Amino acid sequence: MAESFRAFVVNKTEDAFEAGVKELSRADLPAGEVLIQVVYSGINYKDGLASAPNGQVVRKYPFVPGIDLAGRVVESSDKKFRENDEVIVTSYNLGVSHYGGFSEYARVPAAWVVPLPRNLTLGEAMTIGTAGFTASLAVHKLEVNGLKPANGPVLITGATGGVGGHAISMLSNLGYTVAASTGKESEHAYLESLGASEILSRDEVSAEGKPLEKERWAASVDAVGGNTLAYLIRSTKYSGSIAAIGNTGGPKFSATVFPFILRGINLLGIDSVSCPMELRLNLWKRLASDLKPKNLAGMVEREISLEDLPEATGQVLSGKVRGRILVKP
Ligand SMILES: NC(=O)c1ccc[n+]([C@@H]2O[C@H](COP(=O)([O-])OP(=O)(O)OC[C@H]3O[C@@H](n4cnc5c(N)ncnc54)[C@H](OP(=O)(O)O)[C@@H]3O)[C@@H](O)[C@H]2O)c1
Numbered sequence: 001m002a003e004s005f006r007a008f009v010v011n012k013t014e015d016a017f018e019a020g021v022k023e024l025s026r027a028d029l030p031a032g033e034v035l036i037q038v039v040y041s042g043i044n045y046k047d048g049l050a051s052a053p054n055g056q057v058v059r060k061y062p063f064v065p066g067i068d069l070a071g072r073v074v075e076s077s078d079k080k081f082r083e084n085d086e087v088i089v090t091s092y093n094l095g096v097s098h099y100g101g102f103s104e105y106a107r108v109p110a111a112w113v114v115p116l117p118r119n120l121t122l123g124e125a126m127t128i129g130t131a132g133f134t135a136s137l138a139v140h141k142l143e144v145n146g147l148k149p150a151n152g153p154v155l156i157t158g159a160t161g162g163v164g165g166h167a168i169s170m171l172s173n174l175g176y177t178v179a180a181s182t183g184k185e186s187e188h189a190y191l192e193s194l195g196a197s198e199i200l201s202r203d204e205v206s207a208e209g210k211p212l213e214k215e216r217w218a219a220s221v222d223a224v225g226g227n228t229l230a231y232l233i234r235s236t237k238y239s240g241s242i243a244a245i246g247n248t249g250g251p252k253f254s255a256t257v258f259p260f261i262l263r264g265i266n267l268l269g270i271d272s273v274s275c276p277m278e279l280r281l282n283l284w285k286r287l288a289s290d291l292k293p294k295n296l297a298g299m300v301e302r303e304i305s306l307e308d309l310p311e312a313t314g315q316v317l318s319g320k321v322r323g324r325i326l327v328k329p
Helices: 044-050 122-144 163-175 185-196 224-235 258-263 279-289 307-318
Strands: 004-012 018-023 034-040 069-074 084-088 105-108 113-115 154-157 179-183 195-201 219-222 237-245 266-269 299-302 323-326
Touching: 018 219, 018 307, 034 122, 044 307, 069 105, 084 122, 105 154, 113 279, 122 185, 122 219, 122 224, 122 237, 122 266, 122 279, 154 163, 154 224, 163 179, 163 185, 163 219, 179 185, 185 195, 185 279, 195 323, 219 224, 237 307, 299 307, 307 323
Parallel strands: 154 179, 154 219, 179 195, 219 237, 237 266, 299 323
Antiparallel strands: 004 018, 034 069, 034 105, 034 323, 069 084, 084 113
16 A cells, blocks of 8 residues: 555635545544455435535544445454455445545444445445445335335335435336336436336425325335425325435425324334444345346446546535446545
């Protein structure tokens, strides 16, 4: 490993915010048992926030964002990992309070490291990233709560985003009838290519409505929150479930108790960050087998370098990106 390496660093002082590529040295990296050469990272909504002046994700500046990374072990003081092992790191404090994946090198606790499963490349793992991992956790929780293809259609909201696209692809591979809602009229063909058979507009799924509407969805995977989550609660079928993942449409929602006490619906919270390691390892194995999206390459909008991050993270925050942007440090 060279004396110095490149990383995308954000810094905020009382009167200024800076974001750009800087040279760091090994001593700048946080503590951890495993040093990794990052081969790929990817951009998630949280990385957009971490790279913006008022994103309220970064706990201490200066900081290296990037909540996802995949690469090769350079050295490890933990016996579980050896030089050249291919690994994935997502979740925990990565890219939030511990320097993340927008860097040529990262050092992390061994307890965060997932061996790359067979049948996945490092690039594929980062096309999946936190977005796909979270979608797989949602699918798992919906299955545990009784979802089966025969129960009826499943609606995916924020469908052209990372979580949404993966959820469509996984559920359609598993034999579900999948509907998708989007604010991007130009992307209907993309959503159909992932496996959506019905497409709703963002307006339709965020409108106000009665406390109980027509029972329509056996389940949903919701990346949007806000009024959209309120719509899902009103329109979920008897005993159906909603996997609540995100808040790109806002954190607050208004609902009544009626769908819960008259239809027995389940509102399932999804938190990928603190998912226990045993379940995490199982889900990564599934992501390399029955949950592996068929057209992973088609989900990559583009591949960028560290220098392109300011523009790309801004596009993610404005909801303009389709699928995933891969970062090659
Ligand atoms: N709970 C967890 O563990 C966890 C893990 C990962 C992500 N998340 C959260 O899940 C959400 C989605 O993450 P992601 O990585 O998929 O983000 P993303 O790739 O940026 O996609 C978000 C999608 O949300 C839709 N959207 C954007 N702005 C919107 C608005 N104002 N109103 C309604 N819809 C809007 C857009 O889809 P359309 O244009 O197709 O509507 C956009 O593509 C984020 O809130 C993220 O923080 C949570």
